[in-house]
Amino acid sequence: MQFTDRLYKKAKPIWRKSHDHPFVQGIGHGTLDIEKFKFFMQQDYLYLIDYARLFALGSLKGTDLKTMSIFAKLLDSTLNVEMDLHRQYASRLGISEAELEATKAAPTTLAYSGYMLNVSQRGSLADLVAAVLPCTWSYYEIGTELSKIPGALENETYGEWVKMYASEEFGELADWLITLMNELAEGKTEAELTALEEIFLNTSRYEYMFWDMSYNLQMWPTDDEQ
Numbered sequence: 001m002q003f004t005d006r007l008y009k010k011a012k013p014i015w016r017k018s019h020d021h022p023f024v025q026g027i028g029h030g031t032l033d034i035e036k037f038k039f040f041m042q043q044d045y046l047y048l049i050d051y052a053r054l055f056a057l058g059s060l061k062g063t064d065l066k067t068m069s070i071f072a073k074l075l076d077s078t079l080n081v082e083m084d085l086h087r088q089y090a091s092r093l094g095i096s097e098a099e100l101e102a103t104k105a106a107p108t109t110l111a112y113s114g115y116m117l118n119v120s121q122r123g124s125l126a127d128l129v130a131a132v133l134p135c136t137w138s139y140y141e142i143g144t145e146l147s148k149i150p151g152a153l154e155n156e157t158y159g160e161w162v163k164m165y166a167s168e169e170f171g172e173l174a175d176w177l178i179t180l181m182n183e184l185a186e187g188k189t190e191a192e193l194t195a196l197e198e199i200f201l202n203t204s205r206y207e208y209m210f211w212d213m214s215y216n217l218q219m220w221p222t223d224d225e226q
């Protein structure tokens with residue numbers, strides 16, 4: 001059994017909860033309240049800025065040219081493909097570029113990005129990959145699952161979103177990270193593998209929280225945002 005099979009098995013109940021979440025199902029069935037999607041897009045835009053930094057860090061920590069260059073590709077794909085989709089959605093949804101850039105981070109966005117950056121900055125490349133893998137892998141899985149819902153890919157509002165995450169390009173990125181995780185896990189002790197598993201499970205939990213935050217438009221409970 002590969003290390004990622006073990007990770008997948010452990011995280012499955014959390015991932016299932018994400019797949020079944022009304023936010024995710026609402027995208028697939030085209031029934032999601034547009035205000036919730038706008039909230040998600042704005043928060044996800046902030047999240048992706050930090051995510052791009054993680055990929056830059058991956059390139060820095062990579063010990064061979066192939067790893068460095070694939071992280072550079074992931075960095076480019078985040079900044080110029082994925083964030084571009086967000087910019088296009090924002091403009092279609094009536095969110096100006098200035099408004100998008102001025103978005104304030106919700107607590108879950110801050111916590112999730114901060115956790116990944118913290119783990120990756122002080123840890124090894126294996127820690128970084130364990131932290132970013134659920135995001136890339138679970139989005140590909142969600143995109144693929146939603147693309148099978150009749151009409152999901154053609155939906156006027158959410159079709160593009162589903163199409164992007166179900167795309168072959170994203171599948172290849174996820175596969176590459178899975179292979180890299182298995183290579184980096186080779187020769188590690190059980191205690192080291194358990195530590196990587198904990199990181200993977202934590203970011204899987206944050207993925208669920210991100211859907212839930214968006215569904216509930218959850219900002220700070222102090223109600224003091226300007």
Ligand SMILES: Cc1ncc(C[n+]2csc(CCO)c2C)c(N)n1
Nearest residue numbers: 044047051077078082135136139210
């Ligand atoms: C909360 C949240 N989690 C995961 C992704 C998906 N994602 C982030 S980076 C990346 C790989 C290359 O761009 C993918 C698929 C997202 N957008 N938002």
